[in-house]
Amino acid sequence: MLELKNINLSLGEFKLTRINLKILSGEYFALLGMSGAGKSLILEMIAGMIKPDSGHVFLNEEEITNKKIQNRNVGIIFQEAALFPNKTVKENLAFPFNKKKIAKKKIEQRVLEIAQLTDVNNLLDRMPETLSGGEKQRVAIGRILALNPQVILLDEPLSSLDAGKKNDFTALLRKINRQGITMVHVTHDYHEAVSLANRIAVIHNGQIEQTGTPKEIFHRPNSKFIADLSGIKNFYTAEIVDENTALLENVVKITLPKMEDKERGFVSFKMHDVVISLNKMQSSICNQFEGKVIDIVKLTQNIEIVVDANIKIMASITYQSFENMNLEIGKTVWIGFKATAVQFISKTVD
Amino acid sequence: MKKPETFNLLFIALGGVILLFLFAPLVGMIFKTPLNDLFSTAKEQEVQKSIILTLLVSFCTTLIFAIAAIPLSYLLARKKFTGKKLIMGLISLPIVIPHSAAGIAILGFISRDTIIGKIGASLGLNFVGSSFGIGLAMAFVSLPFLINAAVDGFLSVPVRLEKAAFNLGANSFKTFFSISLPLAWRSILSGLILMFARGMSEFGAVVIVAYHPMITPVMIYERFSAFGLKYARPVAVIFILISLLVFIVFRVFSNKSKIIKIRP
Numbered sequence: 001m002l003e004l005k006n007i008n009l010s011l012g013e014f015k016l017t018r019i020n021l022k023i024l025s026g027e028y029f030a031l032l033g034m035s036g037a038g039k040s041l042i043l044e045m046i047a048g049m050i051k052p053d054s055g056h057v058f059l060n061e062e063e064i065t066n067k068k069i070q071n072r073n074v075g076i077i078f079q080e081a082a083l084f085p086n087k088t089v090k091e092n093l094a095f096p097f098n099k100k101k102i103a104k105k106k107i108e109q110r111v112l113e114i115a116q117l118t119d120v121n122n123l124l125d126r127m128p129e130t131l132s133g134g135e136k137q138r139v140a141i142g143r144i145l146a147l148n149p150q151v152i153l154l155d156e157p158l159s160s161l162d163a164g165k166k167n168d169f170t171a172l173l174r175k176i177n178r179q180g181i182t183m184v185h186v187t188h189d190y191h192e193a194v195s196l197a198n199r200i201a202v203i204h205n206g207q208i209e210q211t212g213t214p215k216e217i218f219h220r221p222n223s224k225f226i227a228d229l230s231g232i233k234n235f236y237t238a239e240i241v242d243e244n245t246a247l248l249e250n251v252v253k254i255t256l257p258k259m260e261d262k263e264r265g266f267v268s269f270k271m272h273d274v275v276i277s278l279n280k281m282q283s284s285i286c287n288q289f290e291g292k293v294i295d296i297v298k299l300t301q302n303i304e305i306v307v308d309a310n311i312k313i314m315a316s317i318t319y320q321s322f323e324n325m326n327l328e329i330g331k332t333v334w335i336g337f338k339a340t341a342v343q344f345i346s347k348t349v350d
Numbered sequence: 351m352k353k354p355e356t357f358n359l360l361f362i363a364l365g366g367v368i369l370l371f372l373f374a375p376l377v378g379m380i381f382k383t384p385l386n387d388l389f390s391t392a393k394e395q396e397v398q399k400s401i402i403l404t405l406l407v408s409f410c411t412t413l414i415f416a417i418a419a420i421p422l423s424y425l426l427a428r429k430k431f432t433g434k435k436l437i438m439g440l441i442s443l444p445i446v447i448p449h450s451a452a453g454i455a456i457l458g459f460i461s462r463d464t465i466i467g468k469i470g471a472s473l474g475l476n477f478v479g480s481s482f483g484i485g486l487a488m489a490f491v492s493l494p495f496l497i498n499a500a501v502d503g504f505l506s507v508p509v510r511l512e513k514a515a516f517n518l519g520a521n522s523f524k525t526f527f528s529i530s531l532p533l534a535w536r537s538i539l540s541g542l543i544l545m546f547a548r549g550m551s552e553f554g555a556v557v558i559v560a561y562h563p564m565i566t567p568v569m570i571y572e573r574f575s576a577f578g579l580k581y582a583r584p585v586a587v588i589f590i591l592i593s594l595l596v597f598i599v600f601r602v603f604s605n606k607s608k609i610i611k612i613r614p
Contacts, residue, residue: 044513047517048517049513049516049517069516069517070516070517070519070520074517075517075518076513076517078510080510082508082510082511082514085511086533087528095520095528098524143518144518146518147519
């Protein structure tokens with residue numbers, strides 16, 4: 001298990017504050033956050049490139065906080081692969097073996113095995129500058145595998161790859177993870193995190209905001225930042241007025257499932273749970289508001305409609321519904337959502 | 351026909367003035383020197399010895415000082431420490447101070463009554479009036495060219511590559527010799543050539559530390575002051591041609607060294 005305990009670090013004006021993480025052996029763990037959140041710093045600290053001001057890093061219960069970078073058995077893959085430009089692919093793959101006293105033939109054999117696993121065996125004599133982004137990342141991961149690491153740290157490894165290459169590379173990452181190697185993957189893309197990770201930690205402004213499974217994170221986000229990151233766009237500050245009513249943004253009252261205590265917090269509901277109609281609906285939908293269409297965002301499969309009903313509410317509808325209702329900016333519509341679609345989050349982080 | 355732009359015409363004219371200023375005196379000197387004089391001067395043993403001494407001392411000085419100057423450049427490029435800017439400024443100081451003043455400073459440092467001079471004397475080395483003294487004077491004025499080029503070279507190597515090497519188990523020595531040095535090599539080589547070229551053309555500092563054995567710039571001066579322009583000119587022409595030849599050979603060699611594209 002990889003464990004970070006109460007890590008604090010100041011770098012100029014930026015601070016990592018009370019970072020606590022437990023990453024299980026063999027787990028695929030994603031560290032999700034916007035650029036500048038401190039994700040890469042955490043990776044470099046685990047790798048031993050930066051020392052924390054305070055706190056401890058443990059790997060399999062052994063403290064490695066002050067252990068030399070060379071002896072940690074943790075490999076790191078950088079965003080730009082960081083292949084040595086003066087060495088061929090083969091020399092890059094063999095680089096970790098050179099410090100060990102291993103027979104040349106054995107090194108050659110191991111390099112070929114790794115090249116086979118990472119599918120770079122036809123690139124061995126090429127120089128890094130002639131490789132595509134995906135090929136470079138494959139060589140970089142092969143070079144790390146030569147270390148036989150317990151943990152692989154990945155710093156935005158997919159960001160420089162095009163869509164097709166991303167799928168190939170994520171398949172390779174899963175394959176390596178299945179061999180029992182713990183993976184810690186840093187990304188700003190929540191799709192990437194959800195598709196790969198068993199668990200996710202969300203980092204914002206140098207602090208871990210939430211840790212959990214992808215389902216826990218994106219269905220029960222505990223801050224506006226996480227909600228924004230996950231694409232939940234209907235997210236409001238809320239105050240419970242009585243057991244079934246909440247006041248959103250101090251402006252609009254909505255009905256929500258029964259609440260026991262008066263609390264402050266957030267309310268979120270998904271765009272897909274919002275219904276738009278031209279007249280007030282006779283239905284079980286108890287949250288209905290009249291408003292004006294103020295924005296229309298046409299996407300490939302659906303259209304996002306923004307309605308001003310004293311608070312901005314976003315709905316996602318099909319092209320067919322859009323045409324049937326003749327929607328346009330300025331048009332008055334009714335907007336509704338069921339009380340059961342509303343999620344109240346009492347914990348406030350932001 | 352397309353009318354040439356005023357901008358281009360103006361810049362070409364200004365550039366032409368500079369080129370004329372640089373080349374006209376050299377070309378004029380070469381054309382003013384009769385071939386007979388050139389051949390007879392080239393045959394003089396004193397001249398031959400002087401040219402060989404100049405090239406050899408400058409070459410050896412460059413190599414010997416590079417052993418310590420390259421690691422210093424690496425430290426300056428990579429490490430953060432108090433007084434770094436001051437050190438960088440001091441390194442470039444020999445470029446701006448009069449070289450005769452530099453010669454006096456070196457003489458004060460290596461003369462027989464100083465600690466260094468005494469240590470040298472106990473080892474049978476006399477720095478003043480010897481090839482060693484010439485080498486020290488050349489190094490003093492030419493080291494900034496090597497150090498500045500090497501610092502630039504190391505700065506162009508992404509720190510991330512060195513971090514990757516450490517992460518792959520390499521120690522600092524292996525990382526330096528297999529990653530940092532090869533990737534900065536082109537700049538370092540350029541610095542080595544500049545240091546060598548600057549060293550062999552040095553007059554001001556060398557003439558104070560060691561008039562004898564006579565390097566060619568001192569010989570040119572001596573012949574000019576004793577016998578006049580006509581007598582000094584053939585030695586100057588021969589030295590310029592040889593310097594040019596050596597410089598071209600080194601440049602060709604450095605251009606052939608592999609260009610490694612470094613992306614961070």
